Amino acid sequence: MLTDKMTTDAEPIIYEIYNGDFIQGLIRGDIDRDSVIHYLQADALYLDEFAKIYAMLIAKTGSREMIKYLLGQMEFVFDGESGAHDTLAQAVGMPYEEIIESGEWFPSADHYIKHMYYNVYARGNIAFTLSAMAPCPYVYRRIAGLAMENNDFEEDHPYREWFEFYNNDMDATVGVMFDIIDNESQMMTEEVAVLRKNFMESAEHELRFFNMAATKERWMEVGVNA
Numbered sequence: 001m002l003t004d005k006m007t008t009d010a011e012p013i014i015y016e017i018y019n020g021d022f023i024q025g026l027i028r029g030d031i032d033r034d035s036v037i038h039y040l041q042a043d044a045l046y047l048d049e050f051a052k053i054y055a056m057l058i059a060k061t062g063s064r065e066m067i068k069y070l071l072g073q074m075e076f077v078f079d080g081e082s083g084a085h086d087t088l089a090q091a092v093g094m095p096y097e098e099i100i101e102s103g104e105w106f107p108s109a110d111h112y113i114k115h116m117y118y119n120v121y122a123r124g125n126i127a128f129t130l131s132a133m134a135p136c137p138y139v140y141r142r143i144a145g146l147a148m149e150n151n152d153f154e155e156d157h158p159y160r161e162w163f164e165f166y167n168n169d170m171d172a173t174v175g176v177m178f179d180i181i182d183n184e185s186q187m188m189t190e191e192v193a194v195l196r197k198n199f200m201e202s203a204e205h206e207l208r209f210f211n212m213a214a215t216k217e218r219w220m221e222v223g224v225n226a
């Protein structure tokens, strides 16, 4: 299966994310509050685009079953993940709406979002875009699984519910995405390498996204206010 190869390729990145400052800071519970705020500001906008990309995939597909799946996913990212975001907002003690007021596409988030859009615009087959999207649920599912396996979160741990959310709610999304990618790839030859590269690049974008929050990455904005 192609997705078996993809997930094997991504293993080193999974561990780099897991051992990185952002996730370890959440696990210890002592992460810099401004990093969590930065993450939420970027992620709220990222998920809005993720939902819109599902909408664009709906327009590309003929199967009613596929449309139903994509609509469900759209709703999940548009609303459903607010549970995970609320956990983070509560931990930093600020209303979610207030936190996300001043977000923007910080450089690493910007690059990731545009990687997904490129595939929607440049490619007819939805498997190209889905292979760029699949690391989103897949990486979070793996990271949350590792965190839950390797740590005993106290009942009142501020980030426990964030890990529980991604440990429990992502399997269906990942499974369907992987099935579509595997099925479509069987009808491809040299383009299989593009699917594989799309997945790897997005896994790396996930790493960059967490590092972006850990370092509170911003545009330089040289001359913007001149």
Ligand SMILES: Cc1ncc(CO)c(N)n1
Residues within 6 Å of the ligand: 043, 046, 047, 081, 135, 136, 137, 140, 206, 209
């Ligand atoms: C950047 C990013 N990747 C994955 C997820 C999980 O859906 C998320 N919320 N944000």
